[in-house]
Every structure is written in C-alpha cells, then in structure tokens.
Amino acid sequence: MTNIGKEIRLSRIIDPEDGKAVVVAADHGFMLGPIKGVVNLEETLIKVVEGKPDAVLLSPGQARRLNHLFRGKKAPALLVRADWTNAFRDKTYTLPARSIKRVAVANAKGALSLGASGIVTYYFIGHSEDETEAYNFQLTSIFSRECEKLGLPFIVEALPFGERVTGANYAQLISVAMRIAVEAGADAIKTAYTGDVDSFRRAVRSAGVPVLVLGGAKARTLRDALEVVEEALTAGGSGVVFGRQVVQADDPKTFVSSVRMVVHEGKSVRDVISPYRGPIRLLVRAKNCVGCRECQLACSFFHEGEISLKKSRIRVDVELPEKFMPFPCTLCGKCVEACPTQALTFNPELKYVEFTAERCIGPKGCRKCVDACPFKVVGWNDDVKNPFICDMCKGNPKCVEYCPTDALLTAPLKGV
Amino acid sequence: MNGGKELRLSHVLNPVDGRGVILEADLGSMLGGVPGLEDMSKVREALGAVDAFILSLGQIDRLLDCLKGKGGPSLIVRSDWTNAYRGGDYILPAVDLRYVSTVTPEDALRHGADAVAAYLIVGYDRDEDEASNMEALASTARACEEYGLPLLVQVLPVGGRVTEENYFDCVKLGVRQAVEVGGDLIAAPLKRGGGDLFKQLVELAKAPLMMLEDFSEAVEPATLARSAVESNAAGVILGRKTLQAAKFAEIVRNVRSTIHGGLTP
Amino acid sequence: MNRILTVDLTQEKFNTQSLDERVVYRLLGGKGLATWILYQMVKPDVNPLDPENVLALATGPLNGTIAPCQKLCIASKSPATGTINDSYMGGWIGGELKFSGYDAVVITGRAEHPSMLVVDDGNVSVKRCERLWGMNTSAAERKVIEELGEGFKVAVIGPAGERMSPIAPVFSNLRSAGRGGLGAVMGSKNLKAIAVRGFRGVKVHDESMFERMVWIALRTLRMNEVTVRSLPIYGTDNILLTINETGALPTRNFQTGRFEGAEMISGESYRSELWLKDFSCCLGCNIRCSKIMKAKRGGGEVYVDGPDYETIFSLGSNCGVSDKEAIAYANYLCDEYGIDTISVGVIIAFYMELYEKGYLKGEDLPVKPIFGDGEAMVKLAELIGKGEGVGKTLQMGVKRLAEKYPGSEKFAMHVKGLEMPGYEPRAAQGMGLCYAVSERGACHLRAYTAGVELCGYGGGADPLSHDRAKVQLAIDRQDEKAVVDSSVLCFFTLFGLKLKEVYQMVVSATGFEYKDPDELKKLGARIITLSRLFNVREGFSRKDDTLPYRCLEEPLPEGPARGQVVHLDEMLDEYYELRGWDHEGIPEKETVSKIGLKDII
Numbered sequence A: 001m002t003n004i005g006k007e008i009r010l011s012r013i014i015d016p017e018d019g020k021a022v023v024v025a026a027d028h029g030f031m032l033g034p035i036k037g038v039v040n041l042e043e044t045l046i047k048v049v050e051g052k053p054d055a056v057l058l059s060p061g062q063a064r065r066l067n068h069l070f071r072g073k074k075a076p077a078l079l080v081r082a083d084w085t086n087a088f089r090d091k092t093y094t095l096p097a098r099s100i101k102r103v104a105v106a107n108a109k110g111a112l113s114l115g116a117s118g119i120v121t122y123y124f125i126g127h128s129e130d131e132t133e134a135y136n137f138q139l140t141s142i143f144s145r146e147c148e149k150l151g152l153p154f155i156v157e158a159l160p161f162g163e164r165v166t167g168a169n170y171a172q173l174i175s176v177a178m179r180i181a182v183e184a185g186a187d188a189i190k191t192a193y194t195g196d197v198d199s200f201r202r203a204v205r206s207a208g209v210p211v212l213v214l215g216g217a218k219a220r221t222l223r224d225a226l227e228v229v230e231e232a233l234t235a236g237g238s239g240v241v242f243g244r245q246v247v248q249a250d251d252p253k254t255f256v257s258s259v260r261m262v263v264h265e266g267k268s269v270r271d272v273i274s275p276y277r278g279p280i281r282l283l284v285r286a287k288n289c290v291g292c293r294e295c296q297l298a299c300s301f302f303h304e305g306e307i308s309l310k311k312s313r314i315r316v317d318v319e320l321p322e323k324f325m326p327f328p329c330t331l332c333g334k335c336v337e338a339c340p341t342q343a344l345t346f347n348p349e350l351k352y353v354e355f356t357a358e359r360c361i362g363p364k365g366c367r368k369c370v371d372a373c374p375f376k377v378v379g380w381n382d383d384v385k386n387p388f389i390c391d392m393c394k395g396n397p398k399c400v401e402y403c404p405t406d407a408l409l410t411a412p413l414k415g416v
Numbered sequence B: 001m002n003g004g005k006e007l008r009l010s011h012v013l014n015p016v017d018g019r020g021v022i023l024e025a026d027l028g029s030m031l032g033g034v035p036g037l038e039d040m041s042k043v044r045e046a047l048g049a050v051d052a053f054i055l056s057l058g059q060i061d062r063l064l065d066c067l068k069g070k071g072g073p074s075l076i077v078r079s080d081w082t083n084a085y086r087g088g089d090y091i092l093p094a095v096d097l098r099y100v101s102t103v104t105p106e107d108a109l110r111h112g113a114d115a116v117a118a119y120l121i122v123g124y125d126r127d128e129d130e131a132s133n134m135e136a137l138a139s140t141a142r143a144c145e146e147y148g149l150p151l152l153v154q155v156l157p158v159g160g161r162v163t164e165e166n167y168f169d170c171v172k173l174g175v176r177q178a179v180e181v182g183g184d185l186i187a188a189p190l191k192r193g194g195g196d197l198f199k200q201l202v203e204l205a206k207a208p209l210m211m212l213e214d215f216s217e218a219v220e221p222a223t224l225a226r227s228a229v230e231s232n233a234a235g236v237i238l239g240r241k242t243l244q245a246a247k248f249a250e251i252v253r254n255v256r257s258t259i260h261g262g263l264t265p
Numbered sequence C: 001m002n003r004i005l006t007v008d009l010t011q012e013k014f015n016t017q018s019l020d021e022r023v024v025y026r027l028l029g030g031k032g033l034a035t036w037i038l039y040q041m042v043k044p045d046v047n048p049l050d051p052e053n054v055l056a057l058a059t060g061p062l063n064g065t066i067a068p069c070q071k072l073c074i075a076s077k078s079p080a081t082g083t084i085n086d087s088y089m090g091g092w093i094g095g096e097l098k099f100s101g102y103d104a105v106v107i108t109g110r111a112e113h114p115s116m117l118v119v120d121d122g123n124v125s126v127k128r129c130e131r132l133w134g135m136n137t138s139a140a141e142r143k144v145i146e147e148l149g150e151g152f153k154v155a156v157i158g159p160a161g162e163r164m165s166p167i168a169p170v171f172s173n174l175r176s177a178g179r180g181g182l183g184a185v186m187g188s189k190n191l192k193a194i195a196v197r198g199f200r201g202v203k204v205h206d207e208s209m210f211e212r213m214v215w216i217a218l219r220t221l222r223m224n225e226v227t228v229r230s231l232p233i234y235g236t237d238n239i240l241l242t243i244n245e246t247g248a249l250p251t252r253n254f255q256t257g258r259f260e261g262a263e264m265i266s267g268e269s270y271r272s273e274l275w276l277k278d279f280s281c282c283l284g285c286n287i288r289c290s291k292i293m294k295a296k297r298g299g300g301e302v303y304v305d306g307p308d309y310e311t312i313f314s315l316g317s318n319c320g321v322s323d324k325e326a327i328a329y330a331n332y333l334c335d336e337y338g339i340d341t342i343s344v345g346v347i348i349a350f351y352m353e354l355y356e357k358g359y360l361k362g363e364d365l366p367v368k369p370i371f372g373d374g375e376a377m378v379k380l381a382e383l384i385g386k387g388e389g390v391g392k393t394l395q396m397g398v399k400r401l402a403e404k405y406p407g408s409e410k411f412a413m414h415v416k417g418l419e420m421p422g423y424e425p426r427a428a429q430g431m432g433l434c435y436a437v438s439e440r441g442a443c444h445l446r447a448y449t450a451g452v453e454l455c456g457y458g459g460g461a462d463p464l465s466h467d468r469a470k471v472q473l474a475i476d477r478q479d480e481k482a483v484v485d486s487s488v489l490c491f492f493t494l495f496g497l498k499l500k501e502v503y504q505m506v507v508s509a510t511g512f513e514y515k516d517p518d519e520l521k522k523l524g525a526r527i528i529t530l531s532r533l534f535n536v537r538e539g540f541s542r543k544d545d546t547l548p549y550r551c552l553e554e555p556l557p558e559g560p561a562r563g564q565v566v567h568l569d570e571m572l573d574e575y576y577e578l579r580g581w582d583h584e585g586i587p588e589k590e591t592v593s594k595i596g597l598k599d600i601i
Helices: A004-013 A028-032 A041-050 A060-065 A108-113 A130-150 A170-184 A197-207 A222-234 A252-263 A269-273 A294-304 A334-338 A368-372 A398-402 B003-009 B042-046 B061-067 B105-110 B127-147 B167-181 B195-205 B221-230 B240-244 B248-260 C021-027 C030-041 C093-099 C137-148 C182-188 C207-222 C225-245 C267-273 C309-319 C324-337 C341-356 C374-386 C398-404 C429-437 C468-487 C491-495 C499-510 C517-537 C549-553 C568-579 C589-594
Strands: A021-025 A055-058 A077-081 A083-085 A102-104 A118-125 A154-160 A188-191 A211-214 A239-242 A280-284 A315-319 A323-327 A344-346 A353-355 A379-381 A386-388 A408-412 B020-024 B052-055 B074-078 B080-082 B099-101 B115-121 B151-156 B185-189 B209-212 B235-238 C004-008 C013-017 C055-058 C072-077 C084-089 C104-108 C115-120 C123-128 C153-156 C170-172 C175-177 C191-197 C275-279 C290-297 C300-305
Touching (some): A004 A077, A004 B061, A028 A060, A041 A055, A041 A252, A102 A118, A102 A130, A108 B003, A108 B127, A118 A130, A118 A170, A130 A154, A130 A170, A130 B105, A154 A170, A170 A188, A170 C499, A211 A222, A222 A239, A222 C207, A239 A252, A252 A269, A294 A315, A334 A344, A334 A368, B003 B127, B020 B248, B042 B061, B052 B061, B080 B115, B099 B127, B115 B127, B127 B151, B151 B167, B151 B209, B195 B209, B209 B221, B221 B235, B221 B248, B235 B240, B235 B248, B240 B248, C021 C030, C021 C517, C030 C055, C030 C084, C030 C104, C072 C182, C093 C153, C104 C115, C137 C153, C137 C191, C182 C191, C207 C491, C225 C290, C225 C309, C225 C491, C267 C275, C300 C324, C309 C341, C324 C341, C324 C374, C429 C568, C468 C491, C468 C499, C468 C517, C499 C517, C517 C568
Parallel strands (some): A021 A239, A118 A154, A188 A211, A211 A239, B020 B235, B074 B115, B115 B151, B209 B235, C004 C104, C115 C191
Antiparallel strands (some): A083 A102, A315 A323, B080 B099, C072 C084, C084 C175, C115 C123, C153 C191, C170 C175, C275 C290
C-alpha cells in the first residue's frame, strides 16, 4: 500500500522518466553563515534555476523569502531543511563547533505550508556518545511519522561524522548510516560518495531507496565534480545534490546544465567538458608550475608502462628559488626535419609528431632528432636505442590531465 | 496567502498569464459512473491540455501515473459531497438539497493534493444548512492555511431561494463569502449573455475567479472559454458537459488555446 | 618491492639482499621495513654515534610511481633520545632510489674519511669528499650535483651533523628528515652526502587498476578544503590563528597558549608579505604546501623554504617573537647549518626562561636571551648552528641542558629528550597522549589528534576530553599514520584521502591481497607495537611515557583550556589496554603473536 502523496511529490523531485534527480542545496547560510555565493542568495538562485535543477533545498526562512522562484509547473521542486547542525563549522568558520549538535527547526506541516515537496534532515553516525545517536534516531523517527501522515517525502542526509569515524571505517559507515535512516522511514537518501564504484554500489543496494550522492566540497575542476556524479550513477545512485560547488561557481547555470547532461542525458564527462577532437598544441603557464614532476611521471607511466623521470617525453626544469618550467613538445618540427629516414612525420589528422620505429636508425648510432630539438625535449631510450617522442597522447595529453596547477594546458592547433 | 499556497497555486494557474484550465473529474462520487467517467480513461485524453484535475480520493490511484513528474496536471482533491447535481432527470433525484464535508486537507495531502476543492452552495431553504456549509468550509479553509494548500471554492447558486431575478446577486453573495472564508481560487457559473456581469464579479472578487461549466446555462465550452478571457476571469473549470461530448479531446485542446494561447504547461 | 642495498662503510662492502616475503607483506615498506631492520640489527648496548648503529633509508610501494606526495623514511637509533627514530623527508631522492633499482639502503660502520655514498643506477661506490666537509647544506648539495652530473638527487648534512649535534637533520632539495639527530648519525659515520641516480622504471602490479586508484586519490585531494584552499595557499602556517584561538599556541616556552603577536606571524600575513612562490618539493605532490619566502637581512636577501608552522611556533610565539622576517632568517640559518628548527626554537625558549628566572646569573652571555627579542633569537640560532660559544651546550637539547640547572627540568619542554612541537597539550588532551607515547619522543606527527580536536576536522572532538573515545581517536590516528609512513606518502594526504584510498593504491601497486582497509590499519598497529618493542628493549617503559611537570601540574593560565593540566595517567591506562600492552607499557606476549609479529622478529 503506497503512500500516494509521497509518490506524487517524490516524482516532482526524481524524474519518473529516468528515475534520476539533479538537486541543488542552498541551505548553507543556515549552517555556516553568509559564505560566498549565498550572500545574495536570490541573485545566485535565479541563475541556478535557469540551469533547470529538479529541486532546490532551502532553509525554512529562505523558503519563505524566495518562494517566488518556484512558480509554475516547470519550476524546481522546493525542499525544506527541517533541522539545524553546527557539524560543518570547522576552524575556517566563525566560532568553530567543538561538539556536534543537531536540533529540529521545522516539522512536516510547517514545511508543507511553505510549499515543500519534501523535507531533508541529517542523520549522523559516529559520535563518541551513544546518547547522541539515540537522540538522532528518535528525531528521525518523529519526522518520519509526520511525513507519513501528510504524504511528504522524507529525505535523509546520512553521514559518518564524529570522533569514532576513521579512515578505515568511513566507507562502511556511509552504508550503515543510510540503511538505518531507511529503516527509520527515509524515502530517499542523500549521502557522501564512498570514493569508489564497488563500495558505493553495495551501499546503494543495502539502502533500497533512491540514493542521491553529495557533490562534495568545491572541486577544483568541473571534471572532478562530474566524474563523481558519473561514478555514483554507475553504482546505482539516482542522482546528485550539489551545494557549494554550484552556489559558488562563476556560472551556476552552466554548472547545473552540465550536470543535467550527465545525469539525465547520459552524456560522458569528456563530451560535456571538452567536446573538441581536432589537432591540439600544448601551452605552458610557467608561473603556475610548482615542480611536482607529476607530468613526467604520468607521461612515462602511460607510454612505457613503468614510471621513470628519465623515460618521459616532457622535461621540467627546477631552478630554485623561482624558476620552474615545464618543456613540452612545441611542434616546431625540427626533429622531423632532421630525421634522415622519415621515421618522424606529422600525423596527417591530428598533427602530432609520429614516430615509426621500423624506419629509425637509432640502433645504428643516429641521434639527430635529440640534437635537433631546440628545447632538449627529445629524450633517448637507451634500452631500445630509440627517441622518446611526444605524441600529445593522440589528443588527450596525460601531462595536462595530471598537472595540479594548470601549468600545462591544451589549445586547438590553428592554421595548419 | 502564504508561500505554500502561492507556490501550489502557480501549478494550477500558469504564472505567465494567470489562467488555468481545470477538468472536474470527481463527479462519480456524486452521480456514479456518468458518461465520460466510466473508467476514467477518457480523462487521460485531456493530458497536455488541462492544468489540473479535480478528483475524489478513491480515483487518484488509478490516474497516479499522469500525476507524477513535472509538467503534468496538478491534483485538486474533492473535500466534500453534495446532491446538488442530481436534477429531475437523474435516476435518484435529490429531494432535499444536502451538503457534507468528507475529506480533511490532511487526508488530501496524504494523497498528494496540490489544492483542495469545496462547494459553497447559495440559496439553501433552511438557514441551518447554509450555516452548516459555511462551518465546514471554514474548517477546511483553516486547515488549508496551516498546510499551505490553495482552496478552490466553487460557488453553486442552486438552492431553492435562487430565482431568475436574484441570480446574479446570489452569485455575487457566494463569491464574496468564498473570499471572506478564505478561498484562494473561486469559481462561479456564467449565465448566457452574462459576460459583462461576470467581469464585474471578477473586479469585485479581487481573488482569481474562474468560470464553472456545469452550472452555466447552455453555454458551449468554446463560448465559455472566450467569455472567460474577455471578462478577465482566471480560466475555466470544465465538467460533465464537456466530458460527455464526443469530440472531448478536441474541445479541451481548443479551450486551452483560447485560454492560454500557445503557452505550454 | 624487495631489493635492499646494504652498505658497510668500514669495509666499503656492498651487498644486495631480499627479505622474507612475509616480512614485506606484514610491514609493507617505509616505516615498517625500517623499524624491522633496526630491530633486527641494532642491539641495546649500541651507542647511536657508534659505527654499529644502523642508518636505514626505506621507500614504500607507492614511491617512484604516479601516487601523490611521496616521501622517504630515514631511521636510526636517535642520539637525542636513545629510542628508535623514524623521520620523513620530501624531495626527490626517495623516488630516485626506486629508479636506481633499490627499495631501501641500510648503512652500517664508519668511513675512514669524510665520504659520500654514490648509487648510480645499480653501481655503488663510496667517494672521498673532504672538499665538501664544512660546507653548508645548500652549497654541498649543489656541489655534489655539479661534480656528479644532472639527474642525481642528493641528501646532505650540514656542519652541525658533521660535529654530531643531536639536533642535526638530513637535508635534500630544501626538505629535511628533521628530528632526532639523523644528521648526527650520518656525521658519526663520516658520511657527508648520499647521491642517487637511476634510469630504471618502476612497475606496478595492476596498471589500469592503479591508474584508476591514483586518479581517485588525486581527486579526493583536489576536493578537500584543507588540501585545496588552506595548505596550497598559506602552507602549514594556515592553522596558526586557529591554534591561537583555541589557546593551544605555545608561547614563551609553553608558559601559555595564546600569543598576542599571532596576527603578525599568521599564514595570511606571511603570504601577503614575504611569499615568493609555491613549491611542490616532494615528488608527485599536488598539495604544494611548501612556500618559498624572501627575507631581508642586513642589506641582503635570503630565500628560504618556509617558515613552516612548527618553525613559526618554535622560533616565533614560543620565543615571544613576532618579527616574521627574523623567524624566516633564523629558519634559513638553521637550514644552512643543518639543525632542526623545532628543537632549536624550544631550546632558545628554554634558555630565555632560564634567564627570566635568574638561572643564568653570573654567566657570560653573548646576547641577553629575552622573550620577544627577535635579534637575540636569531643570534642564538646562529650560535647553535655553528656550535660556537653557548651554542655548544645549547645544541645538546633541553633535557641535557636542564641537568645543569636543577629545578629547571620542570619547564624543560621535551619527552624522552626530543623537544616538544607546536601544540599545547593542556589545550588538547589527545596531543598530551600523543607526545607521551610517541616512539621517538615528543612528536606531533604520530597520534595527531590536533586536527580533530582543535581544527574541527572530521566532525571535531572535545579537546578537553580524556576518555576512552579520545584515546581510541589517538590510536586510530597513530595506526593510519603508520600505514602512510610505510607506503611512504605525506601526512597531509590524510586530509583528503582516507585509508581506503591508500589501501586501493597499495593493493593495485603490489598485488598483495590485503582483505580490506582495516587489515592495513592492523598493519599500522603491528608496526607501532614493533617500534615499542625496540624501545622496550632499550629500557623504555611507562616511566618514560610522561610529560614535563609544566604540562602535568601547572594549570594553563588562559584561553578556552584555562585551568587545564594533562590527565595523562588515565589516558595511558586506556592506551596500553587498547594496544594490548601491560600496565608498564610493555607489549604482552599474546599481543605480539596475535598481532603477527612473533614469527618474523
């Protein structure tokens, strides 16, 4: 016997066509104060709504003030945060929390009077005091009963949080927290990604209700944010709740639209982020280089199957205290010119330098390409007496992918 | 009006033009399985054209799939019962005009309601019946406020004391009472040729006022729709008359395009 | 993952050995490996500065790969404490060791002349280097690379290590294995430098799985506040204002936990005034906590990697000094002469309190060691670095210094002879336990509970609680750190990664069939117990797991922890019980076998 009210309202949050949801949480002001992005919440939310999320989560006060942003059938559904916690106020915020507290601030009826299609509350597990968890569970049960009576979807944000959470038990605690919340009556769960597909899949299966994954703290790149979403979906997740990453983004509308493409349209992350597939060149932003040499390590790993600074196709100069400089291939073509046997040519389609081993006379002592390179980027593989030649990873350079500071970038190769 | 009411009302009345097209499909509770409502499948033909259905509790399950997701019809739940529709030609004609409240807004919510519909009958023979209707309506209205549910009050001038001469005044009375008791969306019937009078009603009401089909005398749905637009009404509520028509789907689509122009839901 | 280079400096003999697979499986590498080697090879009667002491350089399965933030473990018996001492150094030499085909180097004996050990892609030699002896660290490192060639990565000691000062670190690429006097051990072996170059590649067990797991690990580091906004921008000093606010910033030799000059030496103020560049000084690091700063001094300018938080506490607030350039310059001097900034600062602060309390009456003082005098602090750091004048005695550390001044041991801030780092234990009870039970003396990088207690990471914990839950927190942190120290990755990765990500990388790199992250945590606990066994054999027990009188008996005068002392005894009881050690802190026989040590030691 289903609860019809819950079913109808949940379908306004989770699209019945594909069973997935893109939700934006904007209740940070409540927990953290006026952080960036929520200072002028209305302004931010107008942009967010343009990206067409399925639902938006607000605190009761803001739900009342910003109610007008939810008009019309196609507007996002309104979710109301029904409890408050200091758990997220770590040392970077004013008055950091010293022990985790959580209290109810609204009930199902109040949320409905604000126009809510669902309420969201926290369920934390991992406190050192069992009493706190007992209280947590009781509060959750009370919410659950009210929501049952009124046909309001009850979404629980289940998270490991507290002194007893360790690196070893974290992923498992996510699973436990979710399941307990479901047993208490949650219709859907919002939780952190366990970090990998297998453990998340197990957790989702054990929950048995739609699970929305948290977008997490601000990702440095859209790629990271979308990859987490993609993985969570692969593991059986039903969608994602992004908070700070959206409200603090320079372009919230595009962010939300990008997420929709991955969640509702099944597009791959790479297609959403960098659809360009033509010839590329490598750009260097030397002032960003920090000398980590990950580009060299990644290059050798992906080309040679083993890691060595001496087997890479990109060079990094570190001259303390200030001069850090990566030297990638610039496509100058001097090595191509110098090669006497056309073992080096430009790939006709993608324009990178292509090496054909059969034509190389390195084993006979030739090293003309190494000498010709004006930036000393062409290394020498002494095992097989061949040069190390950069092939731009055929369009998806690993050095760029692994650079942590955008010291290496790609750009379309024009005018060739 | 509070946030919840405004938000939910915007699912019934399109915020762009302030109008809506509602299909009253709950008549089965008052009249049984009348033509058009035998198995509720005909109701589905109105999908994409109407903004909301009025349904009785028991039928929501059968149409659940239409009500899910965004963009589909909103659910208005019938909160009361009357024998006012049982005219002389009905199998069991009403002897005494009766009204009772049957579903609380809380029940309606549990069943997924976006709004609640209730009747305000004008012209009861007995004063205690009018009082009773008002009491029930008030109770529903108060609960609707608590839950943020918009209340649709359908004014029916069908009591014994309604005459040709006092008809318009009765409707005026009913509309005003509906607003005073706490209705958010009011509906009243249109008499043939009574477009100007309806316009006055709209101005007086100061709340969105829709045209009710089934107690509108001999007015075709298409005419009703045009009159609604001309008199600045908030739209129309189509009922049994349209449901019984052969070209039901076509009629509803035409009504929609008159009311909303090319606007999508 | 099992090629050990043994070097006998006395006989100039080199050997390559492999260890029993069981040992490697149970102890992983890095800290685990080094602890085992020292346990097997260093007997209790060996003086740390004797030729019989062993210096072990151990890498772990994630070194020389694409894993983030790689370090090298260097370990020995400490001349400062007499305990086991494992220290973690950044730079690139750990990876280079792997590229040269070795997982670890074990050095014994003593070279006849000042020498350097050269490992050139499998060719091992010991070269005399009298010309390097006496050179400062940066000059020595540059000279070695100049002579041997590009592509070499070099670790050196400074003049302080040469004269076997117990506070001398080992340096490489501006980073150091800082504490416990490993530089002195090298000096005692007449070893000025270790130079490594390799042309081989490191292979991993399951390439595609490893790639996936490293990407996930990198991603977690990119998605964590601390490793994205705090450390990369402000470096380690990002926590100073928070530590000050929580009343845990040691000030004037731990007399109090709040420093009035904190704003002037905060991470924010250093960034805005002295910052030059961000630097990923460790191989594969995407956190780049290191900051190159510029300090003006006497008409000139010096560059220094730092100062880091610990240096800013020890030479700054702990000496009452708020002159940020003085601190940076003193850091530079310490790096050049080759002395540990934590120990130096705590020694100077102790000296300042001795002066304040009148202990130094009648002594000939080169400068008046007054709290808050930046110039005096710099001068003293220089003297300690050079080992000149009063520096000769000061360099021996506060424990030995206090022996000269009866009564002063109450405020000689050390445990087991290692000077106390930058968290006031009375304001964070967990850190009190951490310092007391750390295997190498007062070290914060063991059971590091400060992040949770004071900075509120991971949900936070009440800093004043000292119950079983707090002890369990400390144990969990200690075990996790031991795993990271055996892999060998940087401590800071744990802000983003959990043990699960480390587990995934380790399993895919090694092919070892650890069942789950918890099995790795047990591995960590195993290593802690093994290092405890080393210390027990040296004669350490509960009586040494203690804190200075100041922490145990003097209530903290101000701040949120006002009135607190460290409730150590109760925590020790719980700690030993949870670890399966007896009331004296000696691992029970049953524990030793249950924990998987009995058959491999």
